[in-house]
Amino acid sequence: MSEILRVEHLKKIFPDRDRGDLLAVNDVSFTLKAGEKLAIIGESGSGKTTVARLVTRLLETSSGRIYLDGEDIAHAKGTKLKEAYKKMQMVFQSPIESFDPRLTLGDGIMESLLNHGLEKEAALAECQKLLSLCGLSREFAHRYPHEVSGGQCQRAAIARALAIEPRLLILDEATSALDVTVQADILELLQHIQKERNMAYLFICHDIALVQDFCDRVIVMHKGRIVETGTPDEVIQSPKEAYTKKLIDSVL
Amino acid sequence: MNVKKEPTIRLQKIQPNRLNQKLYIFGGLALLLIICSFFSDQLTPYDPYLQDLSLTKAPPSSEHLLGTDRYGRDMLSRVIAGSKTSIFSTLLLVGFIATFGSLVGIICARVGKTFDTVLMRTADMFLAFPGLVFALAVAAVLGGGVHNAIFALAAISWPKYARLARSQTLAIESAPFIQAAKMAGSGPIKLIRKHILPNIAGPILVTAMLDIGTMMMELAGLSFLGLGAKPPIPEWGSMMSDTRNLLPTQPWVTLAPGFAIFISVMIFNLLGDTVRDYLDPKNRR
């Protein structure tokens, strides 16, 4: 299987004069194969979300390399970055806030299609198809984010992320803000899409229990570093590091 | 033992939402004022410049509803004609500073770095001038007149909008929907036009609405001090200034423009307040 994402010695430093610089991500390296589901778990402040932001170039990398489908995008800008976004998309934690409050869900889903040269009619047709793939009726294209529930909005956000057919989806706590029953439905949808489109997922999450059935491989992060990697069962049933043990013991 | 009691019933009073009505009323009144100022030439019953020295300082009558001034000019006509200078120049002024200031603010927030620092410190510099002193300086260099008074007010007022737009832009810059738009491949111009501008327009609009009243007062104030409109051009502030010594004997001559200022400022302030409440998402259903 080919590699879709390779991260090498990634570092992010947030300068802070008063309290000393914060090393949010410290020498993180990992690879993600095409069609693989990799989870990064950790508590708040572990640097897991920062990794997602660095990979998606929403934050400037301090040092290190990010190869997306073989191409180094660690400092990509402009057209090169736009091309990179064709291959990777992100689903955010707060679904409602990830849509412009003044535009409809349809506008949000079609934005990337229009930006990449599709005609309006074709984009709308594609948008309807995506909505039905994600289990929403076509009328949702005309709804505003505050008019729909969190779960429906997250379905629309997944539809938006899938629009330009990326090969890698970064899910940043994509189910954490949802009710458990809704969370279960969204996870099922993600499983279904992953099988259908053979996509790679980078699944950022704080809940280990969620990851156990959902992902192929797990990375545990703590204070900006990777402390442990392995298959979910390996990590959960026989953790090697003290921190991982503590984390697992705390799960109710 | 306690007997099973019927549950207490409490009636809930529900305040009806009168926001829409308020918006229509104040919006309508403001529109009326603007139309009045726009068509002031057609609305005046007499020529506001026509002097009739046989009828000076006449008290209000059926012929001259607000009386006449010391040159025998019809006060009602002069107040209506004055609305052109007062309301129209204020709207122009506020429109200009709101647009210019917001653009500077948004660009500063987006570009950042040295550009941002230099421009925002320049803005601070303008903010540090007391309005009147600056207007005096402008009048001294460029001479008096409505245009120079507007220029002076614009120069010291735009930074407020620049700061507001900048802070608003920075606040939504990190919002997930802006990041999602970036990942959808939208460039910086599209980002500003489609996502940032519509989302920060609300607070800027409200500030501008509330500023109309303030600016009207300031403009009238400058004119009152003789730094704005020059006689015989009818302008409410200068009309009051010219006739202030008549207040004890022929009060209508001073009170008519004073009342016009009072009413217009109040209408625009109330409209501003209502728009703010209307845009507040907490009040939306």
Add this chain to the structure above:
Amino acid sequence: MAELISYEQVDISYKGQRIVHNISFSLHEGEIMGIVGESGSGKSSLLRAALNMLGRDGLVTRGDIYYKGLDLPDLSPAEMQKICGSEIGMIFQHAGGSFCPIRRVGDQLQEILEAHGSPDQQENEQLACELLTRFGFDNPKRIIESYPFELSGGMQQRVAVVAAMLLRPKLLLADEPTSALDVTVQKQVIEEMLLAREIFGTAIILVTHNMGVVQAMADKMLVMHQGETVEQGLTASIMKAPSSPYTKRLLSAMPKLRR
């Protein structure tokens, strides 16, 4: 044993719209009741109703909440203030928000005690330190001298529990007390609340969306869905054999760790 608090056929409405309907339950001293439900189920409003904290638009439109013979929704603000804190304590999801950001933690604990009639500063500080120590803080002096922002979110939450227990209330209302916390900290806060019951015999009403937290803490539980009771009973028996389909669905949707 007498009932400490009892909700009887409670309806709550916001702006004329009923969001909680016909909820009844009661709690004895030292008991912990868990109220679970998803967003919009009305569970938080149920808790807020006890302290008349529903805001301007909310009202208990039907039913009664009795605490020691007082019908809470009918109390005047002044009467409520006497009860609030000393008889009934409250903890919120974001404890940081209930501390004043520009004053030291110690001063705020001091204020709570002063407001309820103990003016001696030295004595108060000692009391606060003592309580912090009992709740397992290694260095209470440091906590007292800190500003809220200097403490982590988890630490703030733990201090909030201590602050709520300062006046030794008989009843503690906890609204999603652990939902914003990491699992490792969540465990500490749960243990702290259980300790509060052990030391002071405090009864707790716990509102949460997390079944795990209820399972770890509550003796009894009530499942809410769209403002109505779906199921109510002993935690252990509901967890083992839920009778309603909704509870079953909640339980099966909850991610479980296979160790």
